[in-house]
Amino acid sequence: MQPKKTMVWDLPTRLFHWLMVLAFALAWATHDDSRHLDIHTISGYTFFGLILFRLIWGVVGSHYARFSEFSYAPSEVLLYLRSLLGSGVKHYIGHNPAGAWAVFILLTLGLLLAVTGVVVLGGEEQQGLLAGYISFDQSAPFSMLHEVIAWGMVALIFVHVSGVVIESLLHRENLIGAMFRGTKWVAGQSAQVPTHRLVASVMMVSIIAWGAMSLNGYVNATAEKPYQPFKGPSLAMNELWNEECGACHLAFHPSLLPTRSWQQLFKQQEDHFQEDLMLDEETMAELMAYATDNAAEHKQTEAAWKINRSIKKNERPLTITSVEYWKEKHSNVADAVWKQEAVKSEANCGACHFDAEQGAFQDSAMKIPQQ
């Protein structure tokens, strides 16, 4: 029988495949730089949505997209892999047993990746679906897990792509092209696969709308009022603190140092970085109470949590810039940036962090000024 150009992968399956590639690549590229956390999160949620869609589509989708069509026993995978070494490899119209397992594992890892991502976002950033339900400490192991799973996925993607290339060569069949066009040359009987344009359109429209909705803040942003993709819970403010501390420098929020540091700073107020503060007792008492109630160990923000975590129990740093976490976090900032007129001092947090006065220090509320 003459091979016939036949639809194998319906449009939603193909869209799912390539959008997932795109979403994963975007999330991977933005995972290391906190300034792009918004892109990471948007692509992460998109990825999550795509996986959920695929789980449904694996039940109600067209013939070759259904899980039941490519559920093979492990023994069949072994048989298939062994046959790759010899001749007479069996040709599958849909997924071959090895490919099918790669798909199932990728979907499982993808689902775990998305779920751990939401947990970390809720814990470390107090953002997203689980904001407020998870503490920083609770989310810490998930952060690790999230990373391990992502690496696992990268490894599996490598296996998957290698498999596709090998099979394409073995069968002289362009499988990558098939995932774009949806068609293969099939000899003999095959199932009828509709394109499912409507489902595909709904997918595209929802993803574009969701992306536009998530990013529309950038449209109205100005240099003076940059868009802040995330706003954390607002921290307690104290007028006296802002007036007293803010007269000479940024009124560093108490959450940026532990109580013992603030105690020491007030104790030696007559030598406060070469100035004598001469605060009266009443003022001191109010400032100290505010500092104690909001100090780093209360872990009100990610910065507070990480600062507190990086200070040894027997240490009592008097400057935020001497804290290990601060140093590590700013180690990539070029010397030229610090020397700019708009920055000048390491204590001038507000030059780059535009939520410095609120003490929030959200990852994405940050922009290095350009001269």
Add this chain to the structure above:
Amino acid sequence: MKKNVLMMMAMAGMLVINVQAYAGDVELLQSEYQSQGAGPFSAAAGEKMWRQQYLDKKSGKQRSCQTCHGSDLTTSGKHARTGKVIDPLARSVNSERLTKVKFMKKWFKRNCKWTIGRECSAQEKGDFLAYLKGL
């Protein structure tokens, strides 16, 4: 009609009280210094001290009021160490200046100590006020 007149009188009265309070804080502080034996106060002496340079032994650098407040008090100054902007001191451009006794006392204390290396005398502070209130 009668009500309106009363109202206007009350408002005018409040205005007078306000202006008096505004003008009064500097004088109040000056008379406090007088009660400590200082006076009469001279704007010229205040200005001279304001512009004078003092050597800080620790850093080896010259300091004056202008180090942070700048040479023109109708424009903003800048904190010498942190670079934080300091609003203009001249009342002609910043009406909030010299309006709170507590505030003035605090900054005299803190800034005299940093600039000159000691607290200022009642006479010196009175002279400063005489100079600053005319700006």
